Amino acid sequence: xxxxxxxxxxxxxxxxxxxxxxxxxxxxxxxxxxxxxxxxxxxxxxxxxxxxxxxxxxxxxxxxxxxxxxxxxxxxxxxxxxxxxxxxxxxxxxxxxxxxxxxxxxxxxxxxxxxxxxxxxxxxxxxxxxxxxxxxxxx
Amino acid sequence: xxxxxxxxxxxxxxxxxxxxxxxxxxxxxxxxxxxxxxxxxxxxxxxxxxxxxxxxxxxxxxxxxxxxxxxxxxxxxxxxxxxxxxxxxxxxxxxxxxxxxxxxxxxxxxxxxxxxxxxxxxxxxxxxxxxxxxxxxxxxxxxxxxxxxxxxxxxxxxxxxxxxxxxxxxxxxxxxxxxxxxxxxxxxxxxxxxxxxxxxxxxxxxxxxxxxxxxxxxxxxxxxxxxxxxxxxxxxxxxxxxxxxxxxxxxxxxxxxxxxxxxxxxxxxxxxxxxxxxxxxxxxxxxxxxxxxxxxxxxxxxxxxxxxxxxxxxxxxxxxxxxxxxxxxxxxxxxxxxxxxxxxxxxxxxxxxxxxxxxxxxxxxxxxxxxxxxxxxxxxxxxxxxxxxxxxxxxxxxxxxxxxxxxxxxxxxxxxxxxxxxxxxxxxxxxxxxxxxxxxxxxxxxxxxxxxxxxxxxxxxxxxxxxxxxxxxxxxx
Numbered sequence: 001x002x003x004x005x006x007x008x009x010x011x012x013x014x015x016x017x018x019x020x021x022x023x024x025x026x027x028x029x030x031x032x033x034x035x036x037x038x039x040x041x042x043x044x045x046x047x048x049x050x051x052x053x054x055x056x057x058x059x060x061x062x063x064x065x066x067x068x069x070x071x072x073x074x075x076x077x078x079x080x081x082x083x084x085x086x087x088x089x090x091x092x093x094x095x096x097x098x099x100x101x102x103x104x105x106x107x108x109x110x111x112x113x114x115x116x117x118x119x120x121x122x123x124x125x126x127x128x129x130x131x132x133x134x135x136x137x138x139x
Numbered sequence: 140x141x142x143x144x145x146x147x148x149x150x151x152x153x154x155x156x157x158x159x160x161x162x163x164x165x166x167x168x169x170x171x172x173x174x175x176x177x178x179x180x181x182x183x184x185x186x187x188x189x190x191x192x193x194x195x196x197x198x199x200x201x202x203x204x205x206x207x208x209x210x211x212x213x214x215x216x217x218x219x220x221x222x223x224x225x226x227x228x229x230x231x232x233x234x235x236x237x238x239x240x241x242x243x244x245x246x247x248x249x250x251x252x253x254x255x256x257x258x259x260x261x262x263x264x265x266x267x268x269x270x271x272x273x274x275x276x277x278x279x280x281x282x283x284x285x286x287x288x289x290x291x292x293x294x295x296x297x298x299x300x301x302x303x304x305x306x307x308x309x310x311x312x313x314x315x316x317x318x319x320x321x322x323x324x325x326x327x328x329x330x331x332x333x334x335x336x337x338x339x340x341x342x343x344x345x346x347x348x349x350x351x352x353x354x355x356x357x358x359x360x361x362x363x364x365x366x367x368x369x370x371x372x373x374x375x376x377x378x379x380x381x382x383x384x385x386x387x388x389x390x391x392x393x394x395x396x397x398x399x400x401x402x403x404x405x406x407x408x409x410x411x412x413x414x415x416x417x418x419x420x421x422x423x424x425x426x427x428x429x430x431x432x433x434x435x436x437x438x439x440x441x442x443x444x445x446x447x448x449x450x451x452x453x454x455x456x457x458x459x460x461x462x463x464x465x466x467x468x469x470x471x472x473x474x475x476x477x478x479x480x481x482x483x484x485x486x487x488x489x490x491x492x493x494x495x496x497x498x499x500x501x502x503x504x505x506x507x508x509x510x511x512x513x514x515x516x517x518x519x520x521x522x523x524x525x526x527x528x529x530x531x532x533x534x535x536x537x538x539x540x541x542x543x544x545x546x547x548x549x550x551x552x553x554x555x556x557x558x559x560x561x562x563x564x565x566x567x568x569x570x571x572x573x574x575x576x577x578x579x580x581x582x583x584x585x586x587x588x589x590x591x592x593x594x595x596x597x598x599x600x601x602x603x604x605x606x607x608x609x610x611x612x613x614x615x616x
Contacts (some may be wrong), residue, residue: 004377008175008203009543035267057402058389072326072375075268079233095330105270111576112547113336115616116230116378119385119402120205136205138230138378139152 002030007136012121014134023131025081030063031137036108038079043099045076051094057124059092060133064117076100112139148599158186164197170591174201181208184400187421190221192474194483195297196533198488199595206403207486212536217469217480223414224406227484229465230381232424234372236511237432237461241454244475245345245365252612255446262438263614265334266481266573273331280327287426289435291300291379303500305461309429314422320383326375332434338581339371342556344608352504354524354605361548367439368520372515373428380424408484425466432461461494464489464539472534488536491525515541515586517563521593522606529601537602541586550585565609569612579616
């Protein structure tokens with residue numbers, strides 16, 4: 001499940017899931033839903049993702065920012081993610097794939113741009129068997 | 140919270156608990172009353188950063204941001220203890236405005252505006268994920284990072300004399316492309332000369348009112364004149380540079396034992412390797428944005444030439460000024476009676492150096508440079524000029540716009556983009572937007588009243604009004 005939450009100037013993106021992976025993927029969907037209706041995207045393009053950080057919270061921010069990088073460079077928007085998150089000593093690693101489609105202005109109803117994911121109101125937590133992850137993105 | 144009016148239009152919360160300096164807000168009583176607690180808390184958080192000088196400042200367009208508030212100024216000691224924080228500049232490095240004059244009378248060109256806007260819409264790449272018309276290779280992009288607007292002029296975009304009327308002559312000399320990541324380079328390759336989306340725009344305006352005849356004249360502005368304002372930034376390049384270095388700063392804080400209240404405030408000492416690297420990379424972002432506005436100005440001139448059948452030189456389409464409102468700059472200011480070098484972070488704040496300061500271009504040495512304040516869509520914009528009071532009270536800074544008062548969601552719940560467009564068009568304005576959501580989010584009601592914001596600047600004495608402009612036609616990303 002994903003949702004957007006209110007922020008005066010920008011937008012909060014939140015993902016909830018049974019696993020970290022699901023919550024991260026949902027959060028990414030929330031972020032792309034700011035720009036485009038996810039239902040309009042055919043998942044025909046596939047990109048590998050590999051991210052390493054020192055903490056799980058940074059992993060979320062770096063993951064979202066990496067997707068924005070892939071969006072700009074490949075002019076692609078995403079709506080599906082297969083992710084694996086592992087912890088090795090001091091390091092957190094995220095591996096997986098992002099699926100999406102080249103931006104097509106005739107097909108996609110383009111809404112607002114997302115510039116970057118921030119550390120503001122950043123939460124990555126597990127509660128009662130559910131993961132909730134969120135942060136504010138600059139639009 | 141405990142604020143006291145210390146002077147007309149200036150409110151102060153004395154230094155307390157973890158704060159290193161007081162917090163000060165410049166606002167009329169009305170605007171001060173409307174400032175949200177979240178934004179005040181963000182100024183207080185800023186006041187806790189190491190090496191901050193004098194006071195953490197909130198300008199009248201202050202509102203809640205991520206980490207630092209929007210409409211804030213924070214000055215850090217450049218030599219001792221001071222820090223640099225990428226979050227204090229923002230993701231859109233050198234988001235800024237450029238004003239171009241003409242010798243045309245606004246009312247006379249009204250009938251031609253639809254044609255002009257169609258052309259500008261065609262010439263200027265805008266919107267989410269829009270690639271530019273200028274394709275560059277990595278070597279050329281490094282040149283843009285190093286030379287900014289000058290590179291575009293050498294490439295044939297605009298006039299050599301344009302450079303004299305851009306902040307820093309459109310070129311931060313210490314920019315170092317080697318400090319810019321591969322990822323930022325890749326994002327920069329296809330976006331040179333693009334407008335972007337969100338609150339960025341190209342707007343034809345009429346100079347509606349002159350407040351200071353002499354200064355307006357030296358800026359080349361007169362009542363009834365048609366002028367063009369351009370608001371844009373550093374696109375993916377800037378966002379990536381900020382993202383990369385916010386991440387670097389997370390680790391640096393641990394290394395230098397710095398603690399912050401919000402990880403988005405991540406920072407490092409100015410004299411550390413991490414701090415120095417960020418500054419050199421950030422200045423590349425500044426130059427990229429200057430170059431973008433330079434390229435777009437060229438297409439603006441081409442549009443006018445085609446529609447009015449005269450060349451841009453005979454239309455006297457000179458640049459009035461080009462100024463950043465998301466940036467950090469080294470400047471000398473007086474602190475406790477002593478001249479000190481400071482790193483001034485302006486996030487949603489516009490520099491307004493008064494006459495006599497060396498930062499002014501020669502042509503504006505006697506007046507101080509124009510401080511260009513764009514209004515929100517459908518509302519007035521202003522040109523201000525700095526004052527000695529501003530130099531003393533706000534590190535020569537004024538507001539950067541109206542400042543949001545309604546979240547994007549609230550705005551969209553209120554009205555659709557189509558409705559916003561219809562209402563503005565009923566007032567005689569031409570609206571061209573790539574995104575209907577974008578138009579709804581930018582509706583005039585989502586922002587503070589620009590006139591009240593400007594009155595706050597005047598009341599506190601940190602700036603003086605020169606001209607007020609009304610929108611005639613706007614193109615949004």
